[in-house]
Amino acid sequence: MKSVAGGGILTFDLGRHLGWATADRPAIDRWPPGLFVPGRTPPRPAIELDTIVIAPPSTPHGPYFLGFENVVCDLLDRLKPRAVAYEAAIAAHKGGKKGKGEGIEAVRRLVGKAAVLEMRCADQGIPCFEIHNGTVKKQFAGNGRAEKSDMVDACILRGWTPPDPNAADAAAVLECAVRSLKHKEQL
16 A cells, blocks of 8 residues: 555545545645536546455454554554544444344444544544445435445546445545535535
8 A cells, every 4th residue: 555645534434344545635635625526527636545354254353453453553654644534334234134143243343443443543633523324325426325336336437446335435435524624515
């Protein structure tokens, strides 16, 4: 991974695999306001985005959260963002398809990752906030219930190439965060 100049915004999709996206300060300075409309609004600046697999799903919670914290600390130290945002999918999470136990475990991981992320940001004095899942999808793909493929397609329309839907979701959070922080837009 390359390192971008400090002062940017770093965003996360806290799903099973950690999607992340970042824009450096010059990209944020060039970011146009308002919703993206293909063919009618200025293109979005280039961003960096990727997905990190923290650990196998069977990893116990303690080691899993330590691995997550190490990844977050590495990204915060290298990228030196001025703000961090993440997709707050916790309330909307329906859990797994195999039964209640799997769903409870997924929610526990989401809540734990949100807590670790906010703690590490607070420790470094970096503002951290969440953006609701439905807001991200509506603002980015035009539908509050957009599917994973819709989010990837919306990225591609903006000129970004996400490796998977996790990175696409993080890119969507990035666009919402820039609109909220830079342009003071109500989302």
